[in-house]
Amino acid sequence: MTSIAHERFHAVAEEPAYARENAPAVGRSAPAAISLTGLEKSFGANRVLRGINLHIPAGQFVAVIGKSGCGKSTLLRILMGLDEPSAGELHFEDADGAQASPNARIVFQEPRLLPWLSVADNVVVGLGDGIDSRAAAKAADAVLAEVQLSEKTREWPARLSGGQRQRVALARALVSRPGVLALDEPLGALDALTRISMQELINRVWRELGFTAVLVTHDVSEAVHLADRVIVLDEGRIALDLAIPYPRPRRHGHPGLAELEGRLLAAILGTDGGH
Numbered sequence: 001m002t003s004i005a006h007e008r009f010h011a012v013a014e015e016p017a018y019a020r021e022n023a024p025a026v027g028r029s030a031p032a033a034i035s036l037t038g039l040e041k042s043f044g045a046n047r048v049l050r051g052i053n054l055h056i057p058a059g060q061f062v063a064v065i066g067k068s069g070c071g072k073s074t075l076l077r078i079l080m081g082l083d084e085p086s087a088g089e090l091h092f093e094d095a096d097g098a099q100a101s102p103n104a105r106i107v108f109q110e111p112r113l114l115p116w117l118s119v120a121d122n123v124v125v126g127l128g129d130g131i132d133s134r135a136a137a138k139a140a141d142a143v144l145a146e147v148q149l150s151e152k153t154r155e156w157p158a159r160l161s162g163g164q165r166q167r168v169a170l171a172r173a174l175v176s177r178p179g180v181l182a183l184d185e186p187l188g189a190l191d192a193l194t195r196i197s198m199q200e201l202i203n204r205v206w207r208e209l210g211f212t213a214v215l216v217t218h219d220v221s222e223a224v225h226l227a228d229r230v231i232v233l234d235e236g237r238i239a240l241d242l243a244i245p246y247p248r249p250r251r252h253g254h255p256g257l258a259e260l261e262g263r264l265l266a267a268i269l270g271t272d273g274g275h
């Protein structure tokens with residue numbers, strides 16, 4: 001394997017095959033709706049997901065929260081085709097309700113950048129093979145401007161802050177203009193102020209690009225700030241499915257959001273009397 005091919009293999013190895021196959025060179029994928037029916041996942045005797053039924057309309061922003069070990073990342077990995085369900089069905093649908101293969105991308109807690117490639121070349125990795133290098137460079141420049149990193153295009157990852165590295169990881173996911181973006185605790189390793197500015201950035205790119213977003217987070221405030229709807233998982237079941245009816249941009253500390261945060265925390269901690 002040549003070194004570039006080898007680098008690409010490692011950078012995208014965790015992405016689902018259908019994401020790579022369907023990634024357009026540049027352009028935009030339509031957001032896909034996601035339907036889960038009777039979804040189950042067990043690891044040996046450990047029943048991690050138990051009969052999940054969930055429909056996420058195209059373009060919706062959903063956050064998934066719950067105690068450590070309740071199955072959040074497992075659910076996201078199944079959505080992304082990185083893991084197989086033990087039972088049940090998963091479908092993606094286009095705007096007409098027809099079955100679709102989405103261009104799906106994922107951002108993890110760690111940015112997973114390739115240290116021997118520049119920022120721009122790390123972003124180009126997200127386009128996969130077979131794209132003209134000039135078009136790839138143009139796409140990388142455009143998406144790096146969207147994440148406000150234009151001045152770091154030729155920089156090495158080691159010379160960036162943690163927040164900047166995570167913006168490169170977001171740019172690498174966005175460069176193929178995904179129809180579905182999965183975010184697995186993407187801000188979990190960042191300090192509080194950087195988290196808030198990254199939340200604003202995620203909110204802005206979601207509004208501008210219009211993909212379907214599924215965010216796994218431990219942070220209830222982050223969930224209500226970003227999502228249209230928050231799902232609480234408890235021991236592999238949906239314990240609460242709560243709409244967040246406030247217009248954006250949302251102010252941290254808004255009393256209505258604080259009230260919803262309280263309800264979500266009660267559902268996570270099991271102090272809501274089962275409602």
Ligand SMILES: Nc1ncnc2c1ncn2[C@@H]1O[C@H](COP(=O)(O)OP(=O)(O)OP(=O)(O)O)[C@@H](O)[C@H]1O
Nearest residue numbers: 043046048066067068069070071072073074075218
């Ligand atoms: N590949 C695997 N093999 C065996 N067990 C696994 C595997 N992946 C996850 N599990 C188990 O599934 C359960 C749910 O794990 P998962 O990572 O989905 O939880 P989570 O809610 O994302 O937790 P956290 O918030 O701590 O990241 C845990 O009991 C975990 O040990």
